[in-house]
Amino acid sequence: MSTVVNRSARPGFAGGLLIAAAVVLAGLLLVLPLVIIVREALASGADVLWDNLTTRDSRQALGLSVLAAAAALPVSLVVGLSGAWLVAYHRFPGRGLLLAVSKIPISLSPIVAGVCYMMVYGRRGWFGPWLVEHNLEIMFAVPGIILVTIFVSFPYLLNQLVPLMQELGSDEETMGDQLGAGGWTIFRRITLPKIKWGVLYGLLLGNARALGEFGAVSVVSGHIRGKTNTLPLHVELLYNDYNSAGAFAAALLLAVLALITLAAKAIVARRFRQTTSP
Amino acid sequence: MKHLFLAALAAATLAAPALRAEREILNTSIDVSRELFAALNPVFAKNWAAAHDGEKIVVNQSHQGSSKQARAILDGLPADVVTFNQVSDVQVLHDEGKLIPADWQSRLPDQSSPYYSFTSFLVREGNPKGIKDWDDLARPDVKLVFPNPKTSGNARYTYLAAWAYGLKKFNGDEAKTREFVGKIVNNVVVFDTGGRGATTSFVERGLGDVLITFESETLGIRKQYGDDKYDVVTPSYSIAGLFPVSVVDAVVEKRGTRNIAEAYLKFLYTDEAQDIIAKNFYRVRSPAVVAKYAAQFPDIELFDANEVFGTWDEIKKTHFANGAIFDQLLKR
Numbered sequence: 001m002s003t004v005v006n007r008s009a010r011p012g013f014a015g016g017l018l019i020a021a022a023v024v025l026a027g028l029l030l031v032l033p034l035v036i037i038v039r040e041a042l043a044s045g046a047d048v049l050w051d052n053l054t055t056r057d058s059r060q061a062l063g064l065s066v067l068a069a070a071a072a073l074p075v076s077l078v079v080g081l082s083g084a085w086l087v088a089y090h091r092f093p094g095r096g097l098l099l100a101v102s103k104i105p106i107s108l109s110p111i112v113a114g115v116c117y118m119m120v121y122g123r124r125g126w127f128g129p130w131l132v133e134h135n136l137e138i139m140f141a142v143p144g145i146i147l148v149t150i151f152v153s154f155p156y157l158l159n160q161l162v163p164l165m166q167e168l169g170s171d172e173e174t175m176g177d178q179l180g181a182g183g184w185t186i187f188r189r190i191t192l193p194k195i196k197w198g199v200l201y202g203l204l205l206g207n208a209r210a211l212g213e214f215g216a217v218s219v220v221s222g223h224i225r226g227k228t229n230t231l232p233l234h235v236e237l238l239y240n241d242y243n244s245a246g247a248f249a250a251a252l253l254l255a256v257l258a259l260i261t262l263a264a265k266a267i268v269a270r271r272f273r274q275t276t277s278p
Numbered sequence: 279m280k281h282l283f284l285a286a287l288a289a290a291t292l293a294a295p296a297l298r299a300e301r302e303i304l305n306t307s308i309d310v311s312r313e314l315f316a317a318l319n320p321v322f323a324k325n326w327a328a329a330h331d332g333e334k335i336v337v338n339q340s341h342q343g344s345s346k347q348a349r350a351i352l353d354g355l356p357a358d359v360v361t362f363n364q365v366s367d368v369q370v371l372h373d374e375g376k377l378i379p380a381d382w383q384s385r386l387p388d389q390s391s392p393y394y395s396f397t398s399f400l401v402r403e404g405n406p407k408g409i410k411d412w413d414d415l416a417r418p419d420v421k422l423v424f425p426n427p428k429t430s431g432n433a434r435y436t437y438l439a440a441w442a443y444g445l446k447k448f449n450g451d452e453a454k455t456r457e458f459v460g461k462i463v464n465n466v467v468v469f470d471t472g473g474r475g476a477t478t479s480f481v482e483r484g485l486g487d488v489l490i491t492f493e494s495e496t497l498g499i500r501k502q503y504g505d506d507k508y509d510v511v512t513p514s515y516s517i518a519g520l521f522p523v524s525v526v527d528a529v530v531e532k533r534g535t536r537n538i539a540e541a542y543l544k545f546l547y548t549d550e551a552q553d554i555i556a557k558n559f560y561r562v563r564s565p566a567v568v569a570k571y572a573a574q575f576p577d578i579e580l581f582d583a584n585e586v587f588g589t590w591d592e593i594k595k596t597h598f599a600n601g602a603i604f605d606q607l608l609k610r
Contacts, residue, residue, distance in 0.1 A: 123354030132354075135532075140355040222355040223340045224304060237341070240474075241312050242502065 037255055040248035052249035057226045061234035062253065064142065068149040068230065069210035075150045076206045080157030081199070088165035089173070099162070102155045110152055114219025117148055140222030145230065148220055153210040157202030164198045197272035204268060208261045212254070302336040303535050303542060306357035309341045310474065310495070314558040315361070321554065322545050326538070335538055343472065351377065351526060358530050358539040361523045364431045366590045368522045377528040391520040392546040393560040396580055397439045398493035399511040400480070407487045411513050412443040415488060416461035423486035425476045426469035428598055436490045437463070437597065437604065439517040442586050446515060460607040492519055497559035518580040521560065
């Protein structure tokens with residue numbers, strides 16, 4: 001660890017006040033909403049919760065969320081690894097631009113991303129007439145949801161790996177190359193072991209984003225119940241239907257998925273620090 | 279790379295229909311009609327199976343504001359039928375997309391509106407302000423809640439109903455009517471953007487003495503929040519709110535679902551369906567069902583917006599455009 005905490009220093013009165021304020025804020029903003037989700041979900045009893053989780057629409061929403069997140073993973077992996085390798089180990093014109101472009105999905109409001117996809121793949125979009133002619137349904141169908149999920153989640157791994165690989169440097173890879181190892185061998189035996197925890201960490205970040213995505217998916221989904229709803233859309237829809245018990249049940253499911261991702265991330269982060277610390 | 283990408287897309291889209299065993303249609307509807315169609319769809323599927331050698335069909339649902347839905351359909355949402363609450367949002371499917379023919383409204387009885395509602399009042403328990411008709415809404419001691427007519431079709435109905443009542447009351451005197459409607463719009467405590475928002479302001483936040491919205495919504499609120507907390511007041515004269523339906527021809531032709539989609543809309547006119555619709559607080563067309571629910575639905579004199587005010591384009595230009603009459607009334 002690079003930071004050293006001086007454990008003997010006691011916070012003064014102002015310090016204590018600040019800590020108390022932080023704890024209260026964290027409680028009000030983070031813990032309380034989570035507690036309420038659990039309480040409300042269980043308010044009508046465990047069997048009602050189970051019934052709400054196993055309706056046709058809930059199962060479909062969960063399945064589609066998991067499918068979209070799973071489809072985004074390999075894209076993140078391929079784009080993240082090759083992109084980071086290119087940007088971290090090489091100098092070429094347009095490198096800065098590429099780095100900036102890779103951050104667009106993170107900084108752009110998701111709803112704008114959804115509208116952009118609509119303008120490209122929608123019936124009135126650029127590819128619209130061609131897609132209609134060939135009977136290809138992209139928008140308001142599963143492929144469109146997968147596409148926008150990929151868009152919002154792929155940069156996380158890339159942006160995680162670039163600084164990591166820059167910090168670790170490419171000396172070992174150069175050495176391997178000089179000793180006659182092939183590209184694949186270098187990647188498999190040298191690069192991958194160096195960055196594997198970083199890869200996992202980046203994938204988990206992207207996965208959390210993919211599972212929780214609302215805005216972009218909302219634009220391209222069409223909200224067809226039992227067909228094109230993801231879990232976050234399903235929560236909103238049940239809530240608008242005055243079905244609080246169902247909405248909180250779905251929200252609880254989403255929270256549990258997030259907590260699992262969070263726990264995995266914490267474990268990976270610990271290993272990650274151990275392997276990268278000197 | 280591009281070819282691989284397109285091939286993957288093609289594979290994903292082709293695989294989806296192949297998995298489908300049963301035929302299905304999509305009913306694209308407004309955001310407050312979920313309970314209604316959740317009750318209607320299983321009955322329709324059962325009737326269809328009985329008449330077609332047990333063929334199983336599925337009616338899928340999508341619910342959002344009708345203007346949003348119309349836009350999505352123009353962008354390619356494969357809606358086989360629309361069940362909206364604004365004629366103009368169906369018309370736009372013809373005007374901007376040529377997805378339905380110009381004469382869509384004459385393809386089914388009653389202007390393709392198998393059920394309807396009208397602007398009505400909801401007051402707090404016991405009607406403490408003694409609200410009886412539109413005149414009471416112009417009283418200085420009465421506070422009102424209805425959404426903004428600029429963003430809400432529901433509120434445009436309210437505004438036009440008040441205007442038409444004024445014309446009737448003052449024998450067509452425009453100036454007096456204008457003053458009357460001015461008093462009403464300036465009694466509004468909050469202009470929410472939509473009908474559900476106004477309901478929340480009135481019910482959850484306790485704002486205002488009268489909520490003005492569709493009769494179906496007022497009856498639904500009483501059922502949802504307790505009939506001992508609110509009373510419904512039916513005015514003497516109001517505006518008919520049509521709930522237009524249509525097959526989306528471009529979609530059904532492509533998906534080969536015209537026979538199901540047309541049967542579905544015809545089903546809405548049957549006594550069996552009309553009974554379910556009346557139970558969900560909409561006024562229906564079937565004389566038998568109207569008679570059965572007479573106690574729930576007091577008599578009322580209704581007018582057609584287009585007969586009094588002209589086309590929706592003209593109405594928007596005269597009353598709701600920037601700087602038009604509604605804006606002028608608010609500035610006083």
